Amino acid sequence: LSTMQTHLSLQPLLCCSGAQGKFAYKLLHDLFANYSNALRPVEDTDRALNVTLQITLSQIIDMDERNQVLTAYLWIRQVWVDAYLTWDKDDYDGIDTIRIPSSYVWKPDIVLYNNADDQFTGSMETNVVIRYDGQVMWDSPAITKSSCKVDVSYFPFDGQQCRLTFGSWTYNGNQIDLLNGLDTGDLTDFVDNVEWEVLGMPAKRNVIIYGCCSEPYPDITYTLLLKRRASFYIFNLLLPCIMISFLAPLGFYLPADSGEKVSLGVTVLLALTVFQLLVAESMPPSENVPLIGKYYIATMTMITASTALTIFIMNIHHCGPGAKPVPKWAKKFILQYMARLFFVYEVGESCKSPKRQLGHLPTSPQQELLPPCLCHHNSLMRNVEYIANCFRDQKAAQKRSGEWKKVAKVMDRIFMWIFFIMVFFMSMLIMAKAI
Numbered sequence: 001l002s003t004m005q006t007h008l009s010l011q012p013l014l015c016c017s018g019a020q021g022k023f024a025y026k027l028l029h030d031l032f033a034n035y036s037n038a039l040r041p042v043e044d045t046d047r048a049l050n051v052t053l054q055i056t057l058s059q060i061i062d063m064d065e066r067n068q069v070l071t072a073y074l075w076i077r078q079v080w081v082d083a084y085l086t087w088d089k090d091d092y093d094g095i096d097t098i099r100i101p102s103s104y105v106w107k108p109d110i111v112l113y114n115n116a117d118d119q120f121t122g123s124m125e126t127n128v129v130i131r132y133d134g135q136v137m138w139d140s141p142a143i144t145k146s147s148c149k150v151d152v153s154y155f156p157f158d159g160q161q162c163r164l165t166f167g168s169w170t171y172n173g174n175q176i177d178l179l180n181g182l183d184t185g186d187l188t189d190f191v192d193n194v195e196w197e198v199l200g201m202p203a204k205r206n207v208i209i210y211g212c213c214s215e216p217y218p219d220i221t222y223t224l225l226l227k228r229r230a231s232f233y234i235f236n237l238l239l240p241c242i243m244i245s246f247l248a249p250l251g252f253y254l255p256a257d258s259g260e261k262v263s264l265g266v267t268v269l270l271a272l273t274v275f276q277l278l279v280a281e282s283m284p285p286s287e288n289v290p291l292i293g294k295y296y297i298a299t300m301t302m303i304t305a306s307t308a309l310t311i312f313i314m315n316i317h318h319c320g321p322g323a324k325p326v327p328k329w330a331k332k333f334i335l336q337y338m339a340r341l342f343f344v345y346e347v348g349e350s351c352k353s354p355k356r357q358l359g360h361l362p363t364s365p366q367q368e369l370l371p372p373c374l375c376h377h378n379s380l381m382r383n384v385e386y387i388a389n390c391f392r393d394q395k396a397a398q399k400r401s402g403e404w405k406k407v408a409k410v411m412d413r414i415f416m417w418i419f420f421i422m423v424f425f426m427s428m429l430i431m432a433k434a435i
Contacts, residue, residue: 023093028100031085031130037106040175041082048174051108052079053166053220054181057201059191061143063160063226066284069116070148070162070224075189077181078110078138086134099127102138108176113165113219117145152283155290156233157433159199160226167219173207178218180205185222195232199225237275237292241299242427244271248303249423251310252416256317256408265307272300295430299423306419313415317408326403334410335403344410 042049056075063070082105089096102125129137148162168176185201201224207216251264276296283290289297326335338344 023095024098027087027092027095027098031087032104035084035105037104039106040171041084041106043083048177049080049108050177050179051110051168052179052181053077053110054079054186055164055166055201055203055222056186056188057190057198057224058141060193060196060198060226063148063196065150065152066282068148068150068284069145071143071145072164072224074142074144074164075186076110076140076142076166078108079181080108080136081134082106082130082136083134085130085136087132089132096132098130100130102126102128102140104128105130105136107138109169109171110166110178111169112144112146113167114147114163115145116147150284151288152286152290153288154433155279155283155292156228156230156237157291158228160196160228162224162226164222164224165219166222167217172213172215173218174215176218178205178220180220185224195229197227197229199227201225233292237279238295238430241272241275241292241296242423242430244268245299245303245423245427246420248299248306249416249419251306252313252412252419256314256405256412261310261314262307265303265310269300269303269307272296272303276300291430291433295426298426302419302422302426306415309415313408313411316411317405319404326407331403334407338414339406339410344406344413 040049054077056077057072058075059073061071061073085105105128107128124140124142126138126140129139131137144164146162146164148160150160152158167178180203182203184203187198187201190198201222203220203222205218205220207218209216245268248265248268251261251268254261254264276293279290279293279296283293
């Protein structure tokens with residue numbers, strides 16, 4: 001009994017639903033009996049047809065900086081009034097809207113002017129929603145590739161402005177007037193991008209008169225304001241470079257006899273060259289050098305200079321016994337003042353202990369007391385004097401060589417601190433851009 005009652009209660013609904021379906025078929029037949037989707041649907045051809053455009057940004061798929069192409073997933077909504085698609089909803093059982101394929105009706109030829117897609121794929125052919133007063137609303141998703149002028153002067157701390165300009169391809173402003181649905185693009189359903197942060201998407205209506213025609217052509221330009229998320233580049237390109245750069249001044253601290261001073265500088269230079277090539281591969285070939293590229297070039301220049309100075313200092317260090325004595329100004333300025341300033345001392349030497357002066361070899365008193373009559377000792381005396389002179393010459397040569405080595409060591413310490421300060425300030429300048 002309960003099943004029968006339920007069946008009887010649903011019969012009016014099924015009958016109403018079936019009747020409404022018949023009215024929908026009748027409405028579709030009546031609307032498109034004498035309708036053509038080839039002509040602009042206005043009763044007065046001298047009046048412009050208003051088309052309202054609204055863009056919703058759903059996702060940024062890719063930002064190709066090298067080719068300057070932005071790939072985005074958009075929802076495009078176009079609303080206009082078709083004068084030939086109106087009906088009295090009371091005549092069709094209260095039907096006020098119908099949804100039919102978009103190919104049935106006339107559609108404005110709104111295109112993306114700065115399209116960069118080689119296949120020229122347009123919007124998806126979705127259904128349109130037609131209201132009883134003739135209002136047609138067409139919502140269609142589209143994956144667009146637009147050209148975007150990329151400025152990488154401050155990469156990786158840069159921001160980009162990508163413009164998407166929509167307008168009619170064949171109709172001028174006297175035939176189709178394009179209007180803004182909103183003052184900005186809709187970002188409600190935007191999916192966050194891992195590389196780019198969207199700051200806004202303002203919309204602006206422009207009316208342009210091109211050189212080919214005298215009629216005005218309206219368009220709507222959406223400016224997508226992007227800011228790069230720099231964390232990836234800081235940890236993968238910037239910090240390794242900074243750490244490698246701090247190794248370069250340590251080449252001055254290596255002992256000159258180790259034979260690794262020049263090798264360290266060349267190795268650091270090659271490592272920075274690899275990082276420079278990684279940045280150059282992803283950047284467009286333009287005159288604007290990226291900020292990180294400027295940092296690499298400055299660091300590579302500094303390391304090249306440090307390697308050249310290391311070679312020069314090594315030549316000073318390896319001055320042989322035949323070298324000239326250290327000039328007086330160098331002894332006073334480098335060996336006294338600069339050595340104390342940078343704490344460069346020899347083994348057993350301090351800033352308070354006086355230097356050990358090399359004196360003349362003492363003459364044996366026994367030799368002085370030898371009577372002149374002992375002529376057979378003259379040969380022995382000459383040999384002893386020759387050995388003493390050789391010993392004095394050797395000590396003098398060692399002193400000159402030791403002074404040049406100390407000059408080289410002091411210069412190493414001076415340049416080490418100079419280059420450390422340079423690397424520190426360069427690193428602080430580049431990191432200040434990230435704040």
